[in-house]
Amino acid sequence: MGEVERxxxxxxxxxxxxxxxxxxxxxxLPEERSTLIAGTAGSGKTLFxxxxxxxxxxxxxxxxxxVTFEDTPESIRSNVLSLSWDIEQWEADGKWAFVDASPIxxxxxxxxxxxxxxxxxxxxxxxxxxxxxxxxxxxxxSALLTRMNDDIAMRAELQHVxxxxxxxxxxxVFTGERPENYGPTTRHGIEEYIADNVIxxxxxxxxxxxxxxxxxxxxxxxxxxxxxxxxxIHDKGFLVxxxxxxxxxxKSSTKRIQSGDETLDAMCGGGFFRDSIIxxxxxxxxxxxxxxxQFLDGGIQNGExxxxxxxxxxxxxxxxxxxxxxxxxxxxxAEGALRIVTVYPHAYTLEDHLVRLKREIDEFEPDRVAIxxxSALxxxxxxxxxxxxxxxxxxxxxxREVAGLFTSTAPTLAGGTSVTEKHISTITDTIILLRYIExxxxxxxxxxxxxxxxxxxxxxxxxFTIDGxxxxxGEPFQHVTNLLIGPMRxxxxxxxxxx
Amino acid sequence: xxxxxxLYVTGRTARSLNAISNLQRLCEEVLxxxxxxxxxxxxxxxxxxxxxxRILTTPTLVMEGAxxxxxxxxxxxxxxVLRALGLTARREHDGNSGPTRERGNG
Numbered sequence: 001m002g003e004v005e006r007x008x009x010x011x012x013x014x015x016x017x018x019x020x021x022x023x024x025x026x027x028x029l030p031e032e033r034s035t036l037i038a039g040t041a042g043s044g045k046t047l048f049x050x051x052x053x054x055x056x057x058x059x060x061x062x063x064x065x066x067v068t069f070e071d072t073p074e075s076i077r078s079n080v081l082s083l084s085w086d087i088e089q090w091e092a093d094g095k096w097a098f099v100d101a102s103p104i105x106x107x108x109x110x111x112x113x114x115x116x117x118x119x120x121x122x123x124x125x126x127x128x129x130x131x132x133x134x135x136x137x138x139x140x141x142s143a144l145l146t147r148m149n150d151d152i153a154m155r156a157e158l159q160h161v162x163x164x165x166x167x168x169x170x171x172x173v174f175t176g177e178r179p180e181n182y183g184p185t186t187r188h189g190i191e192e193y194i195a196d197n198v199i200x201x202x203x204x205x206x207x208x209x210x211x212x213x214x215x216x217x218x219x220x221x222x223x224x225x226x227x228x229x230x231x232x233i234h235d236k237g238f239l240v241x242x243x244x245x246x247x248x249x250x251k252s253s254t255k256r257i258q259s260g261d262e263t264l265d266a267m268c269g270g271g272f273f274r275d276s277i278i279x280x281x282x283x284x285x286x287x288x289x290x291x292x293x294q295f296l297d298g299g300i301q302n303g304e305x306x307x308x309x310x311x312x313x314x315x316x317x318x319x320x321x322x323x324x325x326x327x328x329x330x331x332x333x334a335e336g337a338l339r340i341v342t343v344y345p346h347a348y349t350l351e352d353h354l355v356r357l358k359r360e361i362d363e364f365e366p367d368r369v370a371i372x373x374x375s376a377l378x379x380x381x382x383x384x385x386x387x388x389x390x391x392x393x394x395x396x397x398x399x400r401e402v403a404g405l406f407t408s409t410a411p412t413l414a415g416g417t418s419v420t421e422k423h424i425s426t427i428t429d430t431i432i433l434l435r436y437i438e439x440x441x442x443x444x445x446x447x448x449x450x451x452x453x454x455x456x457x458x459x460x461x462x463x464f465t466i467d468g469x470x471x472x473x474g475e476p477f478q479h480v481t482n483l484l485i486g487p488m489r490x491x492x493x494x495x496x497x498x499x
Numbered sequence: 500x501x502x503x504x505x506l507y508v509t510g511r512t513a514r515s516l517n518a519i520s521n522l523q524r525l526c527e528e529v530l531x532x533x534x535x536x537x538x539x540x541x542x543x544x545x546x547x548x549x550x551x552x553r554i555l556t557t558p559t560l561v562m563e564g565a566x567x568x569x570x571x572x573x574x575x576x577x578x579x580v581l582r583a584l585g586l587t588a589r590r591e592h593d594g595n596s597g598p599t600r601e602r603g604n605g
Contacts, residue, residue, distance in 0.1 A: 099550070100550075100553055101553065101555055104553060104569075109556075109559075109569050109570065109571055110568075110569070110570040110571070110579060110582075110583040111570070111571055111572050111576075111579070112570050112571070112572040112573075112574055112575070112576040112577075112579040112580045112583060113517075113518070113521075113558075113572030113573035113574055113575035113576050114514060114572055114573050114575070115514075115556040115557065115558065115559075115571045115572045115573070116509060116514065116556065116557055117555060117556055117557075118508075118509025118510070118542055118543075118556075118557040119507055119509065119542045119549045119554040119555055119556060119557045119559065120555045120556070121509075122509065122542035122543055122546040122549055123542070123546055123549050123550050123554075123555075125546065126546035126547060126549075126550065127550075144555075148556075
């Protein structure tokens with residue numbers, strides 16, 4: 001504080017504790033302000049606001065009051081039991097209080113003259129002082145407005161209630177119905193005027209898939225990230241997936257690890273980096289899964305824990321393939337050195353996959369993670385959603401100093417760039433190409449290191465073969481040009497000397 | 500007959516006082532000669548009472564008995580009050596002019 005008394009205070013924020021949201025909201029919800037959570041039916045408004053109270057209790061130990069205008073407290077208690085939120089216990093502990101403003105069906109409330117919301121305010125204050133609340137949820141204001149049927153009077157009254165609660169030091173979240181995902185902010189068109197801040201939850205069909213997003217529409221006097229962010233509802237509640245630009249500033253390790261193939265190590269200038277992301281791109285059958293297997297084996301040989309997410313093959317297929325090359329996955333899993341998670345890509349939304357992947361990584365604490373293939377996930381998402389997914393997952397892996405190897409299936413047998421590569425090539429540290437190469441009437445396989453961030457790497461394309469013992473990388477191709485880009489042609493001895 | 504009323508108000512505002520006087524007039528004029536009980540509850544003094552009765556707006560009039568009724572507002576709209584309480588017939592019988600309409604806005 002300077003000599004001049006400051007009358008206006010900058011807006012402080014309180015962390016909601018809703019995973020990902022506080023990143024998008026650059027700190028959380030504005031403190032001692034009111035925030036409207038608007039969304040269509042089923043968009044997760046009630047869950048979001050309930051979680052705001054739950055995380056307050058579990059995180060900073062802040063108590064909360066839940067004012068319900070729609071559901072009964074009983075149904076709210078039982079609805080969230082599946083998330084292991086025991087509201088009844090928090091009520092008993094003096095951490096949570098309900099104000100039951102759900103409709104009384106047996107009695108018809110007639111309006112005969114002017115009125116105010118004095119009783120509602122008094123009840124909220126009473127409940128708040130009982131538990132020492134700092135967080136208040138009102139769900140939903142649209143239901144109250146529909147019931148009272150006098151929008152003009154209610155607008156003034158609600159504004160008064162909000163002002164008083166803010167003066168008490170409360171941070172308020174209230175919900176509002178939206179008739180549709182894109183269009184007017186709320187049903188009554190009043191809710192957004194009462195609020196200092198507006199957050200929109202959407203639940204839309206995109207390419208026949210349900211997609212949830214969160215958008216901060218208005219944050220009075222403070223900053224936030226713009227645009228729609230993917231979100232999901234999982235068994236721990238609401239979760240936002242931030243496009244985490246600032247999460248990308250990771251320290252990079254200079255420690256080398258073995259790829260599982262000595263020649264490949266040499267091609268990379270001595271192995272992969274400890275905390276790097278490696279993309280292996282190739283058409284079907286070029287040996288991507290074998291490279292994954294060798295990568296995992298390279299780790300296990302050095303006593304590292306390895307985690308494999310397989311989106312294309314069943315556990316049985318994987319085990320059989322690995323056995324064919326002399327690796328006993330079942331035994332390694334039993335010993336705890338390896339964990340394989342097989343998931344059908346279409347079983348979940350991309351956001352759900354992300355949550356599950358991160359959780360598996362956190363639980364298993366691997367040194368190496370492989371995903372075979374990343375492009376299988378690309379099919380279940382929009383391109384923006386996919387990029388966000390990869391950015392987020394990559395940040396998560398790098399933060400833990402884990403080496404990640406992702407495979408990407410090239411769209412044609414001759415190679416080409418898949419959508420996956422287009423979106424993630426800048427995120428990856430190392431790119432390895434596996435390609436079919438037609439030469440002398442035969443189809444051969446070629447491998448090259450296209451990119452190796454922070455290190456020298458070989459530029460040649462080497463021929464490799466696959467047999468019962470795995471991958472054998474041989475000598476660089478001679479006399480062949482345009483192997484990877486454009487039509488390939490053989491050079492005569494004379495031509496070569498001109499290059 | 501017995502009429503038991505509970506009137507919830509917020510503080511001693513003009514709106515509260517209007518509601519109280521309108522209810523008193525109702526008892527004196529429309530329900531003259533009946534057993535008319537009135538309890539005024541100020542939600543600022545007894546928020547737990549408002550909680551028990553799940554009151555949101557003030558003033559709110561609760562009529563107990565076999566046919567419980569609730570109405571909100573300062574009771575200045577007499578026709579609506581009588582209709583909501585099922586007392587329209589009584590007013591027609593005595594032909595009186597009824598409670599004065601007071602327009603307070605808090």
